[in-house]
Amino acid sequence: NAGVTQTPKFQVLKTGQSMTLQCAQDMNHEYMSWYRQDPGMGLRLIHYSVGAGITDQGEVPNGYNVSRSTTEDFPLRLLSAAPSQTSVYFCASSISPPRQGARDTIYFGEGSWLTVV
Amino acid sequence: AQSVTQLDSHVSVSEGTPVLLRCNYSSSYSPSLFWYVQHPNKGLQLLLKYTSAATLVKGINGFEAEFKKSETSFHLTKPSAHMSDAAEYFCVVIRASGGSYIPTFGRGTSLIVHP
Numbered sequence: 001n002a003g004v005t006q007t008p009k010f011q012v013l014k015t016g017q018s019m020t021l022q023c024a025q026d027m028n029h030e031y032m033s034w035y036r037q038d039p040g041m042g043l044r045l046i047h048y049s050v051g052a053g054i055t056d057q058g059e060v061p062n063g064y065n066v067s068r069s070t071t072e073d074f075p076l077r078l079l080s081a082a083p084s085q086t087s088v089y090f091c092a093s094s095i096s097p098p099r100q101g102a103r104d105t106i107y108f109g110e111g112s113w114l115t116v117v
Numbered sequence: 118a119q120s121v122t123q124l125d126s127h128v129s130v131s132e133g134t135p136v137l138l139r140c141n142y143s144s145s146y147s148p149s150l151f152w153y154v155q156h157p158n159k160g161l162q163l164l165l166k167y168t169s170a171a172t173l174v175k176g177i178n179g180f181e182a183e184f185k186k187s188e189t190s191f192h193l194t195k196p197s198a199h200m201s202d203a204a205e206y207f208c209v210v211i212r213a214s215g216g217s218y219i220p221t222f223g224r225g226t227s228l229i230v231h232p
Contacts, residue, residue: 004160035222040126042207042222043161050217058219090160098211098218103149103168106209106220108160 002026006091006109013081013116021076021112023091029107031097032074036060036087037111043090049074050097081116088113121210123223130198131231138193138226140182140208149211150191151220152182156204164206167191178202203230 007022025032033048045058049068063085065077074093078085091109096102124139142148150167165176172184178201182193191208208223 040224042224044222045219048219056217092161098149098220100211100213100218101147101149101169102211102218103151103166105163105166106151106153106161108153108162110160111158 004091004093004107004109006089006112008112009110010113011115013078013114015081015083015116017081018077018079019081020078021089021091021114023074023076023109024072025074025091025093025107026072027093027095027107028071029093029095030071031095031104032068032091032093033058033106034064034066034074034076035090035092036085037090038087046076046089048097078114083116086114086116120212121208121221121223123206123208123226125226126224127227127229129229129231132200133197136193136195136198136202136228138206138208138228140191140193140223142189142191142208142210144189144210150182150184151209152176152180152191152193153207153209154204155207155225161207164193198228198230200230200232203228 004025034046035043044060047066049055089112094104094106122141152164153161155161165174167184174182180195205225212221
């Protein structure tokens with residue numbers, strides 16, 4: 001099993017450019033999510049999906065779009081990059097969506113370092 | 118509502134001495150609690166999780182955490198630090214948000230281990 005795979009690992013964008021961060025998991029997980037990590041802020045949830053065709057916003061969704069056409073893939077799109085989107089992005093998955101009393105492990109990708117200049 | 122507070126942004130220890138990383142949560146019911154570790158330039162890896170079967174939870178690499186409901190705490194400990202333990206540690210709680218539940222991360226504690 002490859003687990004959760006993210007590409008690219010590093011990317012530099014100019015302000016206003018668009019790009020897509022790819023995420024794929026091979027564990028047949030229902031739940032997938034994207035986080036951004038900024039110094040001293042922990043990880044903040046951008047968007048999540050509870051299954052193919054279903055997505056929803058997290059804590060910091062502005063400036064990002066997602067789609068979930070298959071169980072395996074969950075790409076994150078930046079439509080018009082801004083310097084405030086310079087961050088490390090993590091894709092994650094778990095077998096089921098989080099719920100009260102649940103203890104499903106969340107599996108993370110290795111991260112994508114994005115710099116917007 | 119639930120949230121999680123990691124009380125120290127940095128903890129510095131000498132190799133071979135005990136480690137204590139503190140986490141407090143707020144919860145109105147039995148919480149789902151986790152500790153994750155992130156080594157430099159890597160993704161996050163599960164250390165341990167509270168399952169309600171026991172208040173003392175054993176994880177990987179010799180780490181343990183004790184769930185104390187009366188203190189709303191889930192502190193992470195290790196009897197003897199190793200150089201390879203130097204990393205960022207995150208306490209995580211599952212909290213309700215609208216009609217769903219989302220994992221909420223603490224701000225992280227950076228563990229520094231001196232030779």
